[in-house]
Amino acid sequence: MTTKTALVTGASSGIGESTARKLQSLGFTVYGAARRVDRLEKLAKDGILPLAMDVTDDQSMQDGIARIIEETGRIDVLVNNAGYGSYGALEDVEIDEGRRQFEVNVFGAIRLAQLALPHMRAQHAGTIVNITSMGGKLHTPLGGWYHGTKFALEALSDCLRIEVAPFGIHVVVIEPGGIATEWGGIAADNLDNSGESGAYKKQAAAVAKSLRSEANANRNSPPSVISDAIGKAVTADRPKTRYAVGFGAKPLIAARKALPDRQFDALISRATGLPRD
Template identity: 75%
Template sequence: MPAKTALVTGASSGIGEATALKLHALGYTVYGAARRIDRLRELADRGIRPLAMDVTDDASMQAGIDTILSETGRIDVLVNNAGYGSYGALEDVPLGEARYQFEVNVFGAVRLAQLVLPHMRARRSGTVVNVTSIGGKIYTPLGGWYHGTKFALEALSDCLRLEAKPFGIDVVVIEPGGIATEWGAIAADKLEKSSTDGGYAEQAIAVASSLRSEANARRNSPPSVIADTIGKAVTARRPKTRYATGFGARPLIALRGILPDRAFDTVISRAVGLPR
């Protein structure tokens, strides 16, 4: 039997890198995609096939899918992991940046699903894994655009799961909690750029400090926790629809379901150190 083929986006670091290595260890032929192929050299040395892909460029995505199909003839697993956090007050973040956040975190994932689904339907099997976040279930101040993308991807995944089920295709949502990656520093940089000079400066300074907190970083789970979960999901005969894992994921989601909105507002505000 030929090896199954997996495509992992955002594979140059963090969760994507760990996932590519995990699926390779499970016997998949793995394509690791990133905008900068030079950042995939270490993965290539370990047997991952590097693929230049920009998830905001349709031609780039189509070319990547065409390459995989021409080389292996199949795509069994799509892991939509590419994404970033664009933090800043809703009033401050330029709409161009907000649109780009949606292009990367939502439309890129959906477009790749559109491109692989015909091939999965023809084989009547396949798995689409969308990496969302606990940020698709809870909210934090100054993270509105980011949370909007993750809430959207959660809903789109639910709809796709129902649509794809008759064709033997599974759709799985992965909801990471705190993970030790570059994500927090990037979100803090975006936040400081957009909101530290205006009316939201006090909040922005507090949230940026929380995003960069060494104490939080020490508590965060390694990316391998998410990679192991994805490996479990794609090899399961009947995977769960959702996997919440990583530091704080399950407790925070449970708390959101229990507390009234204003009580949860207070919990989150204190957690990120907002001034009272």
């Protein structure tokens, strides 16, 4: 049988690293992509193929897909995991930073799908996995740009799923809850930079504290819960369209559906310790 091939972006740590290892254990030839190849050394030692790729650089993505096809002749799974959280009040965050977040979290993912799809259509098989977030279904204070990217990727995934179904291709959305990765610290650092002064200073301090909270960190799920869900999705004959997994994902998504807007606003404001004055 032909060995199937998978590409995982953002593979240098956290969910991406765990997913690359999971897919390798399932028998895939796995390419792990990141901007810095030196951060992929651990994966390379274990037989996962390192791939230099910047999802904001079109030529870099074209070259990456071309290399995979040249070396293996196919691409069966694309896991769009590269992304980050840029927190800050919408009034404060520089518009170029907002654009960059969309470039990384949305346009990079869809561009890679565009590049992989001709090969998947030729095979009449393939799975595209887009990592969104429970933040693609709900909102938190000072997370406007981040949530905007995840809401967008959810909608794009739904449209893409319908478009490619006739070609035997699946599109799966993974909606992580709280996961023990570097994400929260990076988001908090971005928040510090954007909200250290001005009208939103108190809100910024509260949300940064929540993102760094040791209590939250202790409740967060390990990245393996996400990679296990991805493993199930890419090996299923008929995968679910969405997998909400990890700490808080299912109950918070359910709460957002059930509560009126202002009640949910109050709930999430209390949960993040937002000042009331």
